[in-house]
Structures are given as C-alpha cells and as structure tokens.
Amino acid sequence: MIAQAQAGGGAALDQVFGMTAAAGVISLFLLYLAVMHRTRRITWLQRLADFAGEKLHRPGWVALPLVMFISTILTAFFGFIWDVSLHIGRGRDEGPLANPAHYFILVGLFFLFITGALAIILPRDEKPGPAAIKITRTWYAPTGGLLIAGAGLYALIGFPLDDIWHRMFGQDVTLWGPTHLMLIGGAGLSLVGVLLLEHEGRVSMASTAVTTAETAGEPDGDITADPAQAVDSRQRSIITWFLRSSAFGGLVIGLSVFQIEYDFGVEQFRLVFQPLLMTAAGAFALIAARLMVGRGSALFAVAFAAVIREITALIVGPVLGEPHSVFTLYLGMAVVVEILGLTALIKRRILFGAVAGVAVGTIGLYLESFWVDAVFLYPWPSSMWVEALATTVPAGLVVGLTAGLFAQALSGDGIPRPAVRRSIVVAMVLVLGGSVANGLMIEVPENASATVSLTDAPRVDGFRMVTATVSIDPSDLVSDDPQWVSILAWQGAGDSLHGLVVDNLERTGPGEYRSTRAVPVDGTWKTFLRVQDGRTMAGAPIFMAGDEGIGAEEVPATT
Known part of the structure; x- marks a missing residue:
C-alpha cells in the first residue's frame, strides 16, 4: 500500500x-x-x-x-x-x-x-x-x-x-x-x-x-461626561466599527471558500450549487453584520472581502504564474440588506433575518448574477433559475433566521425560548441538507456518445493545440440552454496557459458544437469534453496524459 x-x-x-x-x-x-x-x-x-x-x-x-x-x-x-x-x-x-x-x-x-x-x-x-x-x-x-x-x-x-x-x-x-x-x-x-x-x-x-x-x-x-473623554469614546467607536466590520468581511471570505472550484471554473458538481452557496454565505455574514455592527457594515464587509480576494488572486495569478481565480462579489446582497436595515424591521432581529434572507436569495442573487455573467467562466443560464430559486429561497430564509438568532444571542437583550431556538437550527440543517442532496442528484446518460474532430492550431508554450467540432448523439441529449457544453484542459502548466484552459463551445445546430479557442493536447495535460444540462452530467476524454502512478495509459488526441 x-x-x-x-x-x-x-x-x-x-x-x-x-x-x-x-x-x-x-x-x-x-x-x-x-x-x-x-x-x-x-x-x-x-x-x-x-x-x-x-x-x-x-x-x-x-x-x-x-x-x-x-x-x-x-x-x-x-x-x-x-x-x-x-x-x-x-x-x-x-x-x-x-x-x-x-x-x-x-x-x-x-x-x-x-x-x-x-x-x-x-x-x-x-x-x-x-x-x-x-x-x-x-x-x-x-x-x-x-x-x-x-x-x-x-x-x-x-x-x-x-x-x-x-x-x-x-x-x-x-x-x-x-x-x-x-x-x-x-x-x-x-x-x-x-x-x-x-x-x-x-x-x-x-x-x-x-x-x-x-x-x-x-x-x-x-x-463620558468630560468632553475629552467623549471625543476619545467616539474615536474608539469608529475603530470598533472598522474592526468588527472587517471581522465580518473575513467571515464572508471564510464562508465562501466552499465555492473555490466555481471561482476557478473547474467545478466538479452541478452549477446549481453555486447560487445556493452564495446565498448561504451572503445571508449569514451580511445579515449578522448589519444587525451586530450597524449601518454600512454589510457594504464594508463585502468591500473588505473583495480587496483581500483580489490581492490574493493577483499574487497567485499574474505574479506567481498560476491559474487566476475570480470571486463572488456579494454587492447586490449587501445593498439589499442595507436597504432593509433602514426599515423598522431592524428592531426585530429574527424577523429581520428571515425577511432579509429571502431578499438575499432572490433580489440579491439576481443582482449578483450580473457579476457572475461578467467575470465567471460559466454564466448562469435562464434554464437554471427555477431550480436555483427552489433552493435559495428556503436556504436564505433559514440562514437568515439563524443569523438573526446569532445576533440576538450576542445583543444582550435576551434570546427566544428553547423551542424557537431549536426549531430554527433544525430547520436550517434540514433545508440545507435537502438542498445539498438535490444538488448531488445527477443522471449519466447510458446510450450517448460524442464524436470529436480535431484541427491543429499554432503551438502555444510548445504544446500541440487543436480546435474541435463536436457531434453529440442523440442530438436532443442537450437542450438549447444547458449549464455548460465545454472543453476543460488542466494540469499541463505552461508559461502563458498556466495549466488551465476552458472553452465554452458554440452551438451550431442540434447536438453540434465547435470550439471558440484552441486547447492543448500534449504533455501532461488532461483535456476532455464536459456536459451539464439540468441533472444530466457527462464527459468524454479528448487527450489524457499517461499516469504511471495510477496505472493509466495515455489517451491520445487523434484528428
């Protein structure tokens, strides 16, 4: 062994x-x-x-x-x-x-x-x-x-x-x-x-x-009767606000680490998980921040998180020469929470959490989708929204309730009776567990195949590059609006490719697709066709480098 x-x-x-x-x-x-x-x-x-x-x-x-x-x-x-x-x-x-x-x-x-x-x-x-x-x-x-x-x-x-x-x-x-x-x-x-x-x-x-x-x-x-003491107290309040808001910015980052596969564009699970994870992280961190720190704290938290994430991405990507990651912005969610914080709901923490959580899982998520479509490798298709909202609305509700309970417990104003507390926690576990179980449901087609025709393109970083035309049988296996039909190539390094290439294929007809960029099929690269449409997930190798460590032979790329 x-x-x-x-x-x-x-x-x-x-x-x-x-x-x-x-x-x-x-x-x-x-x-x-x-x-x-x-x-x-x-x-x-x-x-x-x-x-x-x-x-x-x-x-x-x-x-x-x-x-x-x-x-x-x-x-x-x-x-x-x-x-x-x-x-x-x-x-x-x-x-x-x-x-x-x-x-x-x-x-x-x-x-x-x-x-x-x-x-x-x-x-x-x-x-x-x-x-x-x-x-x-x-x-x-x-x-x-x-x-x-x-x-x-x-x-x-x-x-x-x-x-x-x-x-x-x-x-x-x-x-x-x-x-x-x-x-x-x-x-x-x-x-x-x-x-x-x-x-x-x-x-x-x-x-x-x-x-x-x-x-x-x-x-x-x-x-604080003395004026000098009052000024010192205000200065301390400002410092405290920044420290606590920054802590919630850290919480935004901490709760977002489960999304990292999606940030790099190499997600191994269905795309519907992404809005669920965004809603859960955003609802808890931003609602708790607004309730515990005060006005503007949710916006500061997302700004703090964005600065840390971008600095890290720049160091790892352009500076160290590795694949670059993007990240969830949470700006739309923070705006929704801050607007609701201007209403009388803010005085009732748990109710505020419930309402704000639903708003985060609907309006906030819709606003976030513009950022996703602009910077992520896999934008959200309209066909995914029904299933996404079926999980983000209840998830936002229970996570918002939990955030309100968390803030209430730390407010010093007393907490609800045990039955209410237990109900909120149990509901959160059941709803999130059910949402995760739904995301894990996949169907792998048994009688489907893909024909991939390759055309050589100019070499990059010394690697053989190709473009592809893909024919999927049966032709109606993939709908007109799938989550993705793409070619993923990774783990091949390279000075300019940085070991990761993702090509979202262009649909040319029923079951017919073609490349929008060349992909590597050489060296240690692993290059394969990926399909996700609803619960259907499938893949086919185009080129797979041999791996003696696991006893895998090379899958050559043939034209």
Missing part, C-alpha cells in the same frame, strides 16, 4: 510522522507557556497582551489573539488559494511537505490553534465574559477562544488525514473531499469564534467600566 500510495502521489510516511511530531512539540510548548503564565513565573506574555489591548481598546486576552488571528488567517488563506491553483495547473503533489503552498497553510493553521490557545491561557485574574467556561477552580476560558482553538485543531488534523485518505482510497480531484472539508471548514468557521471572542471582550470592558464608574461615585455610571 505504501509503494502504491507514493506512486500515486500520497505522502511519504516520514512527512506525516514529522508533522505529527511537530504538532506534539507545539502542544507541549503551549502547555508549558500556560503553566508559566498562570503561575506568574513569566510576565512578558501579559505585558504583550496589555500593549495590544491598549492599542485595540480591548482586554489583552482578546486583543493579542485578534492580532495573531489576522496575520495567521491571511497566511493560511493565501496558501490555500495558491495550493488549489497549483493542483489545477500542475496536478497532484508528492505529499504535505512537497508543495510550497502547504507551508503557508501549515503555518497558518498551527498559529490558528495557537491563537485560540492564547485566548484560553491569558485570562488570569478575571472571568472573561458571562459565558466563560470553567477549566479549574480559578481558571475560566472565553468561549470564543475555545472555538478558535477547536476549529484550528480540527483543520490541522485534516492535513495528515488528507494524505492517509489518498493512501486508502486513491486520488480525488474535488475540493469537497472529506478531509479537504475539514481543512477549509475548520479555518473558515474559526471566524465565528473570533466574533464571539470580540463580543466577550466588549461585554467584559463594559462591565468593568460600569463597575469603575459606580465605585468612583459618578451619577448613573456616566463615564
């Missing part, structure tokens, strides 16, 4: 063991640091946390982890996008330490876990927020810190498990493999822990301020 896995690109066992040992050493160091800090044998960690707290106007056990989190999550995200682009443009790697992008991911995930651990370790003379978890008689940990550490550990475990998965079941080519979902899910959902941690810090500071004012004998706890 070891020999087979290595030939197929699985990890060398020494790499897996090395990563496990490194994780163990780091864990022991954190345990040592915790003991030294809590027994007051070191003071530098507390001084560092206090310094960060002064700059960010938050308790040290919030501020220092937040500073670390920003750098670590950006590092991991850059590594993730670079890693995906490398796999798309060049194929598989030889293990977790054989790919330069993996080092960014590993460092990011290690420090993600450390970030959560610091939030747990730092509180020493206080109970960090009303929801703090008791660890020992005198040690309480903030809930947000526990969630960040748990998310980081969950993602880290997915790294060695990914290569073990390949050893057991072979190579896969989708982002949605189970261990991949552990990696991106843990990192993406850590943003929820950050929001909780920041909230716990604000509550703790407010409680401390009130207690201090009462002790000083100030009337009604007024701590």
Whole structure:
C-alpha cells in the first residue's frame, strides 16, 4: 500500500510522522507557556497582551489573539488559494511537505490553534465574559477562544488525514473531499469564534467600566461626561466599527471558500450549487453584520472581502504564474440588506433575518448574477433559475433566521425560548441538507456518445493545440440552454496557459458544437469534453496524459 500510495502521489510516511511530531512539540510548548503564565513565573506574555489591548481598546486576552488571528488567517488563506491553483495547473503533489503552498497553510493553521490557545491561557485574574467556561477552580476560558482553538485543531488534523485518505482510497480531484472539508471548514468557521471572542471582550470592558464608574461615585455610571473623554469614546467607536466590520468581511471570505472550484471554473458538481452557496454565505455574514455592527457594515464587509480576494488572486495569478481565480462579489446582497436595515424591521432581529434572507436569495442573487455573467467562466443560464430559486429561497430564509438568532444571542437583550431556538437550527440543517442532496442528484446518460474532430492550431508554450467540432448523439441529449457544453484542459502548466484552459463551445445546430479557442493536447495535460444540462452530467476524454502512478495509459488526441 505504501509503494502504491507514493506512486500515486500520497505522502511519504516520514512527512506525516514529522508533522505529527511537530504538532506534539507545539502542544507541549503551549502547555508549558500556560503553566508559566498562570503561575506568574513569566510576565512578558501579559505585558504583550496589555500593549495590544491598549492599542485595540480591548482586554489583552482578546486583543493579542485578534492580532495573531489576522496575520495567521491571511497566511493560511493565501496558501490555500495558491495550493488549489497549483493542483489545477500542475496536478497532484508528492505529499504535505512537497508543495510550497502547504507551508503557508501549515503555518497558518498551527498559529490558528495557537491563537485560540492564547485566548484560553491569558485570562488570569478575571472571568472573561458571562459565558466563560470553567477549566479549574480559578481558571475560566472565553468561549470564543475555545472555538478558535477547536476549529484550528480540527483543520490541522485534516492535513495528515488528507494524505492517509489518498493512501486508502486513491486520488480525488474535488475540493469537497472529506478531509479537504475539514481543512477549509475548520479555518473558515474559526471566524465565528473570533466574533464571539470580540463580543466577550466588549461585554467584559463594559462591565468593568460600569463597575469603575459606580465605585468612583459618578451619577448613573456616566463615564463620558468630560468632553475629552467623549471625543476619545467616539474615536474608539469608529475603530470598533472598522474592526468588527472587517471581522465580518473575513467571515464572508471564510464562508465562501466552499465555492473555490466555481471561482476557478473547474467545478466538479452541478452549477446549481453555486447560487445556493452564495446565498448561504451572503445571508449569514451580511445579515449578522448589519444587525451586530450597524449601518454600512454589510457594504464594508463585502468591500473588505473583495480587496483581500483580489490581492490574493493577483499574487497567485499574474505574479506567481498560476491559474487566476475570480470571486463572488456579494454587492447586490449587501445593498439589499442595507436597504432593509433602514426599515423598522431592524428592531426585530429574527424577523429581520428571515425577511432579509429571502431578499438575499432572490433580489440579491439576481443582482449578483450580473457579476457572475461578467467575470465567471460559466454564466448562469435562464434554464437554471427555477431550480436555483427552489433552493435559495428556503436556504436564505433559514440562514437568515439563524443569523438573526446569532445576533440576538450576542445583543444582550435576551434570546427566544428553547423551542424557537431549536426549531430554527433544525430547520436550517434540514433545508440545507435537502438542498445539498438535490444538488448531488445527477443522471449519466447510458446510450450517448460524442464524436470529436480535431484541427491543429499554432503551438502555444510548445504544446500541440487543436480546435474541435463536436457531434453529440442523440442530438436532443442537450437542450438549447444547458449549464455548460465545454472543453476543460488542466494540469499541463505552461508559461502563458498556466495549466488551465476552458472553452465554452458554440452551438451550431442540434447536438453540434465547435470550439471558440484552441486547447492543448500534449504533455501532461488532461483535456476532455464536459456536459451539464439540468441533472444530466457527462464527459468524454479528448487527450489524457499517461499516469504511471495510477496505472493509466495515455489517451491520445487523434484528428
């Protein structure tokens, strides 16, 4: 099994063991640091946390982890996008330490876990927020810190498990493999822990301020009666608004990582998943932002996310020479949420979430479709809208309700009775589960074939290039408005092709199509015809490079 896995690109066992040992050493160091800090044998960690707290106007056990989190999550995200682009443009790697992008991911995930651990370790003379978890008689940990550490550990475990998965079941080519979902899910959902941690810090500071004012004998706890203090308070409010809005921008990115296949134009699943994923991510992040941060926060969040995504795409694409990715803009959804936020609905958080969620899954999605049609490789055909809305409307509703419940829980104004809370969560699980199940339903035609005729074109990057005419039998297999009839070529590298070429074929008649650009059929390229029309999905190889690692012979491209 070891020999087979290595030939197929699985990890060398020494790499897996090395990563496990490194994780163990780091864990022991954190345990040592915790003991030294809590027994007051070191003071530098507390001084560092206090310094960060002064700059960010938050308790040290919030501020220092937040500073670390920003750098670590950006590092991991850059590594993730670079890693995906490398796999798309060049194929598989030889293990977790054989790919330069993996080092960014590993460092990011290690420090993600450390970030959560610091939030747990730092509180020493206080109970960090009303929801703090008791660890020992005198040690309480903030809930947000526990969630960040748990998310980081969950993602880290997915790294060695990914290569073990390949050893057991072979190579896969989708982002949605189970261990991949552990990696991106843990990192993406850590943003929820950050929001909780920041909230716990604000509550703790407010409680401390009130207690201090009462002790000083100030009337009604007024701590901003002095004009200078009032100006300072306004400045802090502005800083807080930007920090919290940016955190929700990070949440937009974190919840969007499941769409990355669609961003590169190499989706392995039906196109109807894309509007569903957009609606779920946009509804939760933007509705929660508007409810928790205030006016303009949803728009700022999408702007922040767009800047980070575009900078990352430019570095990975033009600078490093790998395939370029686009991204969901969410601007139309943010506009819809902000407009609804001007109404009286904003005072009733859960109801606002429900109405805004439906609006995001309808009007917001329609506005987003203009961006999709302009920049994505696969625009949305009109034939897809009925099925898309059948999933995005209920998904927007339940995710909006959940966002409203989330905001209500962190508002301090009380939460609905248990039956209501459970109903919202159960409804979200059932609706999203049903929508995913619908997206996974495909039909592969049994008695269909495709005849592909190739014509040589000028060589590019030294590779043989061809154009194609395609005849599909039966001629009525594909409707007039399919999701795609395309040729995808990937994993071939190249100085100008960058390892990815997608050609949406032009329809010339019933079952007849022709190329709009040349595609490579040489080297290590894998080039094939792809069809998706409703639930029908089919494909046929045009050229497939031989692969000794998996025992696959070359499928030559014949004219």
